[in-house]
Amino acid sequence: MSKRRIYLVGMPGCGKSTLGKALAEKLNYTFVDLDTEIENVENRTIPQIFETEGEDYFRKVEQKVLHDNLVDNAVIATGGGAPCFFDNMDFIKNNGISIFIDADIEQLAERVLSQKGTRPLLSHAEDLLTVSKSLEEKYNARLPFYTKSDFRLFVKDKSVEKLAEEVHQWLNRDI
Template sequence: MNRKTVYLCGFMGCGKSTIGRLLAKRLGTGFTDLDTYIEKKEGLRIPEIFEKYGEDHFRAAETEALEELGAAGGVVATGGGALLSDANAQTAANNGTAIFIDTPFEICYGRIKGDKNRPIAYNSTKEQLLERFEYRRPLYMKNSRAAVDGSGTPLGIVEQIMKNLI
């Protein structure tokens, strides 16, 4: 692999954290979940950040964290909205390789419905989430070096990613 950081992106519930841990082990490198990193840095859980400061504050923290983690290297599981902005996509491209885990909506929805730790998912209807999914998917495609099919097994997805890192 010629780039030091692998950024995994995709919709909420697509498997970024699960795949990220496996990929980091396979690559012999560190793993960071971007949301967990932000929570530690801010001293608040994601829902509390949204409630206390709003989504704009959270997105700014996300941008800052992407830059910091890009310098550190390893595998980063980004939040569902992290690589939607051109600025964040450029940060990822400058520091590594962004891979989109393209998981069908129904699989994602089954994993995120009713999850209080995901404020956007918890406060949205299935229809609203589907609309968000359909809006975001082309942006993930545009802002990633490659897309992998997220409907398979975690190890199968890791193998697909490995082929894109060579």
């Protein structure tokens, strides 16, 4: 496999970071979590950035961090909204392989609710039904961006190891 970047895109809670770490280990690649990189650059958490600066500021920082992280042989987990702003999805497509991690709304809602307080755009949601409705709206709005990806991986009832193996097989077929 030649030098490459693998960008994981998808909704909050779909498992981009978890799968990204497993896939990076399987491929002997570096793992980059863009949200962590943003927090390091800004020296504050993403909820703090949203609270003090707002979403527009966050999206500009997110774009800069995305463009600045051109690490070869890396699996890069993007934020859920990253592909949907500016030229980010075109940038991802032009600089690597994009994989859409697609999970059911119910699964996303359970995960997001269990991580309350870490996802600013979903912080208002108090219960499973509210979170599900909010996620479904975001999913439908973001789907046109996500589906531009090179590969769509359905998460339903699969272990992280199985998902990483599926991606690995697809990548080897793609050479």
